[in-house]
Every structure is written in structure tokens, then in C-alpha cells.
Amino acid sequence: MRAGWLLLATLFLGACEQQRAPLYLPSGEDYPDKLSTWGVLQQRGGQLQPAAGVLPYDLNTPLFTDYAHKLRTVWMPEGRSAQYAEAQFDYPVGTLLSKTFYYPRDAQGRLLRSEQHGVEALRLDRVRLLETRILLRQEQGWVALPYVWDEAQRDATLDWAGASFDLQLQDATGEVLAVDYQVPDANQCAGCHEQQAGKGVQPLGPKARHLNRDYVYADGAVNQLQRWQAEGLLQGVPADLAGVPRNALWGAPREGESLEHQARSYLDANCSHCHNPEGPGRTSGLYLDPATPLGIAYGLCKQPVAAGKGSGDRLVDIHPGAPEKSVLSFRLHSTDPSIMMPELGRSTSHREGLEVIDRWIASLDGEC
Amino acid sequence: MRTAAFALLALPLLLTACGDSEAPPVANLDFQKQLQTQLIKAKPGEVIEIPAGTWQLDRSLSLKVSGVTLKGAGMDKTILNFKGQKSGAEGLLVDASDFTIEDLAMEDTKGDALKVVGGRNIIIRRVRTEWTNGPATENGAYGIYPVQTENVLVDGVVAIGASDAGIYVGQSRNVVVRNSRAERNVAGIEIENTIGADVYDNVATGNTGGILVFNMPNLPQPGHSTRVYRNRVEGNNHKNFGHKGTPVASIPAGSGVVINSNDKVEIFDNDIGEHRTANVIVSSYFSTGYTDLSTEADFDPYPEAIHIHGNRFGPGGDSPDNLELKALKLAKFGLNGRLPDILWDGYVNPDKLVDGRLPAELAICIDNGEAGIVNVDGPGGYKNISTDMTPHRCELPRLPAVELQAALAEAGEDA
Numbered sequence: 001m002r003a004g005w006l007l008l009a010t011l012f013l014g015a016c017e018q019q020r021a022p023l024y025l026p027s028g029e030d031y032p033d034k035l036s037t038w039g040v041l042q043q044r045g046g047q048l049q050p051a052a053g054v055l056p057y058d059l060n061t062p063l064f065t066d067y068a069h070k071l072r073t074v075w076m077p078e079g080r081s082a083q084y085a086e087a088q089f090d091y092p093v094g095t096l097l098s099k100t101f102y103y104p105r106d107a108q109g110r111l112l113r114s115e116q117h118g119v120e121a122l123r124l125d126r127v128r129l130l131e132t133r134i135l136l137r138q139e140q141g142w143v144a145l146p147y148v149w150d151e152a153q154r155d156a157t158l159d160w161a162g163a164s165f166d167l168q169l170q171d172a173t174g175e176v177l178a179v180d181y182q183v184p185d186a187n188q189c190a191g192c193h194e195q196q197a198g199k200g201v202q203p204l205g206p207k208a209r210h211l212n213r214d215y216v217y218a219d220g221a222v223n224q225l226q227r228w229q230a231e232g233l234l235q236g237v238p239a240d241l242a243g244v245p246r247n248a249l250w251g252a253p254r255e256g257e258s259l260e261h262q263a264r265s266y267l268d269a270n271c272s273h274c275h276n277p278e279g280p281g282r283t284s285g286l287y288l289d290p291a292t293p294l295g296i297a298y299g300l301c302k303q304p305v306a307a308g309k310g311s312g313d314r315l316v317d318i319h320p321g322a323p324e325k326s327v328l329s330f331r332l333h334s335t336d337p338s339i340m341m342p343e344l345g346r347s348t349s350h351r352e353g354l355e356v357i358d359r360w361i362a363s364l365d366g367e368c
Numbered sequence: 369m370r371t372a373a374f375a376l377l378a379l380p381l382l383l384t385a386c387g388d389s390e391a392p393p394v395a396n397l398d399f400q401k402q403l404q405t406q407l408i409k410a411k412p413g414e415v416i417e418i419p420a421g422t423w424q425l426d427r428s429l430s431l432k433v434s435g436v437t438l439k440g441a442g443m444d445k446t447i448l449n450f451k452g453q454k455s456g457a458e459g460l461l462v463d464a465s466d467f468t469i470e471d472l473a474m475e476d477t478k479g480d481a482l483k484v485v486g487g488r489n490i491i492i493r494r495v496r497t498e499w500t501n502g503p504a505t506e507n508g509a510y511g512i513y514p515v516q517t518e519n520v521l522v523d524g525v526v527a528i529g530a531s532d533a534g535i536y537v538g539q540s541r542n543v544v545v546r547n548s549r550a551e552r553n554v555a556g557i558e559i560e561n562t563i564g565a566d567v568y569d570n571v572a573t574g575n576t577g578g579i580l581v582f583n584m585p586n587l588p589q590p591g592h593s594t595r596v597y598r599n600r601v602e603g604n605n606h607k608n609f610g611h612k613g614t615p616v617a618s619i620p621a622g623s624g625v626v627i628n629s630n631d632k633v634e635i636f637d638n639d640i641g642e643h644r645t646a647n648v649i650v651s652s653y654f655s656t657g658y659t660d661l662s663t664e665a666d667f668d669p670y671p672e673a674i675h676i677h678g679n680r681f682g683p684g685g686d687s688p689d690n691l692e693l694k695a696l697k698l699a700k701f702g703l704n705g706r707l708p709d710i711l712w713d714g715y716v717n718p719d720k721l722v723d724g725r726l727p728a729e730l731a732i733c734i735d736n737g738e739a740g741i742v743n744v745d746g747p748g749g750y751k752n753i754s755t756d757m758t759p760h761r762c763e764l765p766r767l768p769a770v771e772l773q774a775a776l777a778e779a780g781e782d783a
Contacts, residue, residue, distance in 0.1 A: 160408050161401040164427075164454070182455045186408045187430040196486055197432050197463040277588075280463065280485060283515045283539060285586040296586055301661045304613050305584050308479065308509020308532045311613030316662065327613060338479030338508055343457040368661050 022051060022075045026093045027139045035132050035147040035156035040073055040098045048100070048129070049121035051075075055231060056120050057224055059210040060247040061265040063342075064350040066179045067113045067169060068130065071100040071122060074206060076233055084225075084236035086208055086245060095137035097203055102127045103169065113169035113177050115251055115352065120218070124153055130165060131183045132156050135193070135203055142201040144189035160186045180347040188344055195278045204273050209245035209290065245290070251352070263360035264290065266353055270342060286317055299328055301368035307331075310339045320364035329358055393451055395426035407431045407438075418472060420445040428456020434465040434487070440472025443496040443526065451476040458483045458508075459497075462490075470494050476501075477508045481530075484514040489773060491521045499529030503552045505609045507531040511553070515539055519773045523547055531609060532616050533558035534575070537565060539589050544770055546570060554610040555580045555619065556601075559630075561591040566770040568598045577623035578604040578640070582615055583630045585653065585663040592631040595767050596638065601625055602682070603642040608689075618656040620645040620689035627671050629653045634675040634767045641682015645689050646707055650674055650732055652715035655746055670717045672726070675764040677735040681709045692750045700742075700753055708740035708755060715747055725759055733762040 022039040023032065032038060042051045050056050054075045062070065073096075076082065080092035103111040105128050122129070129149040136143045147156035148163045162185035169177045184191075193201040205211075211228075214221045223241060228234035238244055247265035248257040267288040274281035276289035284305050287297050296302045299317030304310065304327050312330035319325035331341040333349050340346070400423075406416055412435030420441040425448055431438070438460075440446025450459050459477035460469075465487040473496035474481040481497035484490055497511030511527035514520050515538040522545040527534030534553035537543050543565040549572075550556030556572030558580040559565045565581075572578035578601035581594045601624045610616045619626060622644030627633050628651050640647040653669035663669065685707030688694055697707050716726050725731075734741060734757065743754040 161404045162427075180454055182427070185404055185430070187404070187432050188428075190432055191430065191461070191463075194432070197434065197465070282588075283485060285584075285588070296662065296664055302586055303584070303615075303658055303662050305587065305615070306509065306513075306515070306532070306536070306538060307611075307614060309506065309611050310509075311611045311617075313612040315613045315658070336478065337453060337455050338457055338477075344455065347455070368659070 021053060021078070022096055024077050024094045025136060025138065031136075031143070031145055031158060033158050035134070035149075035158075038096065038098075038134060040075060040096055040134070041071075041100065041132070043124065046124050047121040048124055048127075054096075054098075055228070055233065056215070057206065057211060057228075058213065058215055059205050059269070060213050061210070061250040061262075061269045062116060062205070063269050063345065064353055065101065065345045066181055066348050067115075067177075067350075068101040068103060068181070069114075069116045069119075069127075071098075071102065071119070072205065073098045074228075074233065079232075081232050082228075082234050084208065084234055084238075088202065088207055089234065091137045091203070093137055093139050095135075097135040097206060098132055099135075099205070100132040101130045103130070103167070106170075110170050111167055113171040128167075129153050129156070130181060131163070133189065135201070142193070142203065144186060144193055144201050146183055146186060146189060148183055159183070162186075162188065177348055182344070182347065184344060191280065191344065192273045192342075195276075195280070199278075209247045210269070212241065212244050212246040213249060259356070259360050259363060260294075262356050266356055270353070274342070299326075300364075300366075308338070310334075310341075312339070316368050318361055318364070319368055320366035321362060323358035323361040326361050329354070329361060332357060393424045393449070395424045395452070397426075399423050400425050400427065400429075404429055407433075407436075410436045412436070412466075415439055418446050418448075422447045422449055424452075425450050425459075426452060426454045428453075428458055428461055430456075430461040430463075431467070432463050434467070436464065436466075437468040437470070438472070439468075439470055442471050443473045443494050446472040447475055448472065449475045450478065453478040458513075461485070462487065465489055467491070468493075472496075473498065475499070479508045480510040480513050481508060482512050483510070484517055484520075486516045487514075488518045490514055490517050490519065491523070492525060493521065493523040494525065496526040497528070497530070497534070498526070499531075501529070503529050503531075503554075503606060503609055505531055505611065509533075509614075510536045511550075512536065513538070514543075518542055520544070521546075521772060525549075526551070527556075528552055530554065531611070532614055533580070536560065537562050539587060539591075540565075542770055542772060544568075544772060549573075550575060550578075552606060554606075554608060554616045556604065558582060558616070559591070559594050560584060560615070561587050561589050563589065563591055563593060564770050565591075565594040567594065567596045570599045572599065572601045573603050574606055575604040576606045576608045576610070576621050577616065577619040577626050578602075578643075579624070580616070580619070580626045580628070581630045581633050582626075582628045583653075583668070584615055585667040585669070590631075590668060592633075593767055594630065594632070595634045595636075595769070596625060597634070597636045599638045599640075601638055601640045601647075605642070605644050615656070620649075620693070622646070622684070622687070622689050623649050624684065625649070626651070627674055628656070629669050629671055631668070631672045631674075632767060633671070633673070634677075634764070636676070636678045638679045639682070640679055640709075641684060643684040644687040645685065645693065646711035647681050647684040647709040648676060648679075649711045649713075651713040652746075654715050655713045668717075670715060670720075671732070672717070672720075672730040673764055674732040675767075676710060676733070676739075679736055679739070681736070681739050684709060685711070693744065696744060696750055696753060700755075708742045709736075710734065710739060710741040712741055712743050713746035714743040728762040729764065731762050731764075732760050733764045734760040735763065 499507040509532035533555035534550035556575040
């Protein structure tokens with residue numbers, strides 16, 4: 001064990017001392033085999049943390065992936081910045097987004113089931129790192145690169161075909177949850193990140209409505225959009241943030257963030273990347289994006305089209321007042337791959353998320 | 369370019385397959401990883417060959433590169449089996465154009481077997497999709513499932529045991545389904561919200577409903593112009609094992625060809641028989657149990673311009689799978705009688721009536737020898753049943769044949 005730590009320390013020592021900038025790869029397919037080569041994250045003093053000049057960020061309401069916690073970072077080449085737009089920022093060539101999936105572990109090494117909380121550095125003896133996904137903006141567009149962490153947590157290796165882990169999570173009451181954790185393959189990455197073949201991969205998280213929140217940086221809490229602008233990462237942020245869309249803050253809704261806003265924020269983060277008029281879920285005619293009003297297209301009294309057993313013998317996607325009659329609730333509850341929604345990214349159901357969705361559906365008035 | 373893959377991996381066949389209800393079989397993880405990596409890294413023009421063998425997989429395959437051919441050694445030789453699948457809503461998901469898949473089988477997927485979303489110029493031939501345990505509610509929904517595609521040839525496929533439709537073409541344009549066999553699914557072949565489909569020289573048997581031509585509400589594209597001809601549609605009497613809420617849930621067992629809410633459908637020169645409910649059913653969305661709270665205002669729920677001619681009908685209508693229809697049959701046609709070959713729920717668009725009748729160009733026109741129709745008066749609560757043929761003695765212009773893009777048609781000729 002000690003020898004391992006020593007080796008680890010030696011391996012990363014060089015990188016720390018040199019403090020080189022992350023890899024700038026504007027074109028070509030010469031993607032590094034090892035995550036460490038990107039220089040986005042560094043291991044130092046038994047911690048994994050963003051390298052110098054790499055900014056961590058968090059989202060208002062995130063995507064649920066089997067209770068995995070996520071360390072998200074953004075880096076742009078010196079002197080370049082993204083252009084603000086309400087729906088989607090225009091990121092400069094060379095931008096690197098990283099998302100590291102991990103579980104916290106206790107002193108006995110058991111993995112813990114808990115809701116995400118933002119942290120800037122991960123104590124390597126208290127986390128289990130699973131995968132780091134890199135989104136790279138090149139001249140021809142974005143590329144999604146899945147890296148899988150090795151057992152010893154030294155480095156992650158590019159694995160186009162994904163991977164899987166059998167894990168057990170323990171919650172505060174000692175209850176154990178079995179997780180069949182699936183690292184997506186590169187096509188599955190694109191399955192969410194690319195609306196249609198040939199249209200190109202796009203980032204999903206770092207958009208205005210998801211980023212518009214405070215983040216506790218080393219020097220204090222600041223709104224992320226303003227911080228990005230101050231750091232030169234983003235241009236054109238409206239001076240008055242009141243005009244910028246903002247999803248509900250998951251788990252701790254701000255004052256005035258209604259149940260409907262919380263539910264729609266959750267469906268936005270978990271469903272709308274496919275369920276929008278352009279995305280792969282478009283064939284269902286069910287659109288759960290923020291622009292679609294609450295009506296038939298948003299699922300209200302809507303018959304499923306090709307749900308198969310995903311219908312769960314329920315007649316409509318959202319039956320006002322009755323989550324138990326709503327396909328939406330059935331598919332969020334299920335962990336059967338042929339039934340569950342989202343189709344990828346989880347093998348367990350998200351109790352806390354379901355609680356909000358079911359409460360919201362129960363609160364709706366009307367008949368079908 | 370041709371990639372001869374898996375030469376080394378091809379040897380080991382699974383020995384565990386015999387223990388049926390035992391633990392799920394062990395996946396050929398190396399094979400799976402190699403095949404998925406090949407699909408990810410494929411270049412346009414590449415032919416990926418999968419050798420003979422039964423390959424056990426536990427997660428979905430997917431392809432996003434256009435111009436790729438996936439080829440096996442035969443639908444009974446190269447078998448991708450997904451029993452015990454852990455992730456993915458289908459066996460193979462394709463989001464690409466100029467795609468050909470041929471000569472292989474996909475078995476026991478958790479969800480759909482082969483789903484193709486949004487591509488152009490798709491050829492699916494001599495592919496088998498099957499749930500090997502036979503018809504069951506827990507089977508995946510669709511076998512062969514192109515959706516929002518254009519220029520599609522489905523040729524010589526076999527689809528067995530789907531809990532929805534064996535061959536399901538949704539929201540597509542310019543489609544040919546031919547020389548195929550759909551057996552023991554809820555719906556054998558279903559054409560839904562599709563513009564321009566020719567369905568011919570197929571066999572649909574042992575399903576709940578043989579061949580369906582449907583329109584669903586709230587989708588970007590309403591369908592029309594489907595020709596169903598020269599098929600053998602026989603003995604589709606299987607108990608409906610679909611799921612409530614799905615379009616096929618309303619299909620009574622014993623349905624031959626069913627048209628729901630679709631327009632311009634021509635049914636001719638088929639052999640249709642041995643259906644306990646009816647050999648042909650023409651119905652509207654209102655008969656599926658939903659109200660207008662579930663449909664966008666622009667949806668047209670009425671089947672219009674339906675042309676039925678020159679089919680050879682076998683026995684049918686002797687024991688309909690629906691309480692109202694049972695009662696109705698008994699009252700009107702007697703214990704040993706039968707419903708006529710064609711059953712219509714009787715819904716018409718009141719805005720389009722001229723002197724109380726649908727104009728001929730929107731009517732259900734029948735020119736089929738002795739075959740009769742029964743209007744079961746759905747709107748009137750099944751009270752004023754009519755077998756009057758007069759409103760149906762009309763003719764509609766023949767629909768044009770679907771012309772697949774030249775390259776695709778040519779490829780089809782080799783089959």
C-alpha cells in the first residue's frame with residue numbers, strides 16, 4: 001500500500017512541478033491514451049484536483065447517474081473565450097470540458113450513496129474514481145472521449161467501447177444498494193450529446209440555465225457565469241442576471257422556485273437532451289425541453305407512441321393528479337433497460353428525483 | 369473496404385445455452401467490445417462481417433457512421449443473442465444513412481431488436497429478430513424498427529415474438545416491405561404515420577393482427593398512401609399480449625388487415641382468412657379508447673380513401689374478440705353466423721359529409737366480389753348496425769408504386 005502511494009507520488013510529482021497548461025488539440029485524432037496526458041486534472045498531496053487555470057463548475061439540477069458524484073471542469077486556451085447565448089454557448093476551439101464520476105467512500109472503504117455536493121478537490125483515499133469523460137472542441141466540432149479509471153486510481157485510460165463496474169453503495173442507514181455501473185461507449189456518449197447523426201456532439205451541462213448559480217470558489221461564493229466572464233472564459237453575459245434563465249437548485253430550491261419549476265428542471269436535465277423536437281426522442285412526439293409548454297407535447301394526457309412495455313399498461317404519459325397512472329413516472333421508476341428512462345446512465349432509480357416528479361404530477365389538476 | 373473480423377474469436381460457442389431458465393448466459397465480452405469498437409471506428413464504405421456463431425451480448429450495439437454494411441453468414445448462422453442484457457433499450461441502434469444489414473439474427477433483446485432512427489437509404493434484408501421463448505408480454509416491443517427514415521427496403525426478414533410489432537415502420541417515407549414473414553407478434557407488420565409504403569409478398573400469421581396501417585396523433589407527420597398487396601395474411605388469432613397504452617393494445621385477436629386513422633390505403637390481391645374477428649378492420653382513433661384531450665387539434669382521426677379490391681377472403685368473423693362485437697354478431701348474424709369480411713367502426717368526419725354521405729374520394733370503396741362490410745355504428749353506441757354495400761360501391765384511383773431511390777432498388781434486385 002505504502003509502496004503504491006510512493007509510486008503515485010513520484011508519478012505525479014513531475015507534472016506538478018512543471019505546471020504545464022492542458023493539452024491543446026485543435027485538430028487531428030491523436031487523442032491521448034491516458035487521461036493524465038490532457039493535464040486537466042492533477043494528483044497532488046493525495047488529492048485529485050483541477051490543474052492550474054482549470055475551473056471547476058457545478059449545475060443547478062444535474063443528470064442523475066446512479067448517485068455518482070461529479071467533478072466538472074472547464075478549460076480554454078489562453079486568450080480565448082466562449083460567446084454567451086441563452087440556449088448554448090459558442091465555445092472556442094481547444095476547449096476542454098471534463099466530468100469525473102466518483103463515489104465518496106468511508107474510512108472502511110465502503111462506497112456511499114449520497115446526493116451530490118460540490119467539491120473542488122477529491123481526497124483519493126476517500127473516493128472511488130470510475131470514469132472521466134472529456135469533451136474536446138476541435139475545429140470540426142466536439143469529440144466525446146470516455147476514460148476509465150484503473151483499479152489503483154492512478155490514471156484513466158481511453159476506452160471507446162465503455163466498461164462496467166459492479167458496485168455496492170451504502171446509505172446513511174446502512175442500507176446497501178447494488179449498482180451495475182455502465183461507462184458509456186463513444187456512441188452512447190453521442191447518443192445523448194448529438195441530436196442527430198451528422199449534426200455534431202454538443203455539451204449539455206455548461207449552458208446558461210444550468211450554470212446560473214453560485215459556486216464556492218477558494219476565495220468565496222460567486223455566480224458562475226460572472227466568474228467565467230471575470231476569468232475571461234465567457235463573453236456577453238447579460239449585465240443583469242435576472243434576465244438569464246435559471247433552473248431550480250436541486251435539493252435546496254431557492255425561494256420562489258415552484259414545484260413545477262423543480263420538476264421541469266429535473267426533466268430538463270434528465271430527459272430533454274433526447275426529448276426535444278430535434279433529438280433522438282423526437283420520434284415519440286414527447287418534448288420535455290424548457291421551450292415546450294405544459295400540454296400534450298409535454299406529455300399531458302398524451303398517449304405513448306412506441307413505448308412497448310414501457311407503457312406499463314398506463315394510458316398516458318402524464319395523467320394530472322395521478323402519478324400511478326402516468327407512463328412518465330413508471331419509466332423513471334423502472335430499472336429494466338427496455339422500460340427505464342433515461343435509457344442509459346443508470347441501473348438504479350433516483351428516489352429523490354421521483355419524489356419530486358410524483359409530487360408534481362399529483363399536484364396537477366385536470367382529466368384525460 | 370472489407371474487415372474480416374473475429375477470426376480468432378469465432379470458435380467458442382456457448383455451452384450454457386441449454387439451461388434455459390437458469391442464470392443469464394455469460395456474455396462474450398471480448399467479442400462485444402471488439403464489435404462495438406469496430407462500429408464506432410467504422411468508415412463510410414466499410415463492410416463489417418460477423419462470422420457464424422451464437423454471440424452472447426449484454427449491452428446494446430450502436431452505429432452512427434453512414435455508409436456501413438453489417439453482414440453475417442446467414443439468419444440461422446450468425447446469431448447475436450442478448451438474453452440477460454444489462455443495458456441499452458435495443459439490440460442494435462442505428463442513427464446513420466446508407467446502412468445495410470443482412471444475413472444475421474438478433475435474439476432475445478430486452479427492448480427492441482433493431483432500431484434505425486432518422487437515416488436515408490436503409491436496407492434490412494434476410495435478418496431475423498426473435499424472442500426465442502415465444503410470444504410473451506415481457507418480450508421486447510419491436511423486431512425490425514425503422515423510424516423517421518426515408519428510402520427503406522425491408523426484404524426477406526423474419527420477425528417472431530415481439531410484444532408490439534414484428535416489423536414496424538414509423539414516421540417514414542418511401543418504404544418497401546416484402547418477402548418477409550411476421551409470426552406470433554402482437555402486430556405482424558405495422559406501417560405507422562408513413563408516407564408511401566408498399567407491403568407485398570409477405571406472410572403474416574399467428575399474430576394478434578396481421579398487417580396494420582395506422583396513424584397516431586401528436587407526431588410530426590401523418591401518414592398516407594400505403595399499398596398492401598399479394599400478401600398471405602392468415603390465422604392471426606393470437607391473444608393480444610401487448611401493453612395497454614400502446615397503439616396495438618386495441619387490436620382484437622383475430623384481425624387480418626387493420627387500418628386505423630390512416631388515409632389512402634389500397635388493399636388488393638391478398639389472401640386473407642381464418643380471422644375470428646374480421647379479415648379487414650377499418651377504424652378511427654375514437655375506437656382506441658382515447659378522447660380529444662389526447663389529440664392535438666390538427667389530428668385527423670378518420671380513415672379516408674380506403675380501397676379494398678380483388679382479395680381472396682377465407683373464413684372469418686365467427687368469434688370476435690370484443691364484447692360489443694360478440695353481442696352484435698350474435699344479435700345480427702346468429703350463433704353460427706359470422707361477421708362480414710370487412711368491419712368498419714362507422715366514424716366519419718361530419719364536416720366532410722355531402723348530403724349525409726362521404727364523397728367517393730374519401731369513402732371506403734369495395735370491389736371484392738361477394739365480400740361484405742358491416743358498419744358497427746361506433747358513434748351510435750353499436751346500435752344501428754348496417755351491412756348496406758351501397759355507400760361502398762365506388763372506385764378510387766390506384767395508388768402509385770413506391771419507387772425506391774435507384775441505388776437501393778438495384779441493391780434490392782440482388783436479393
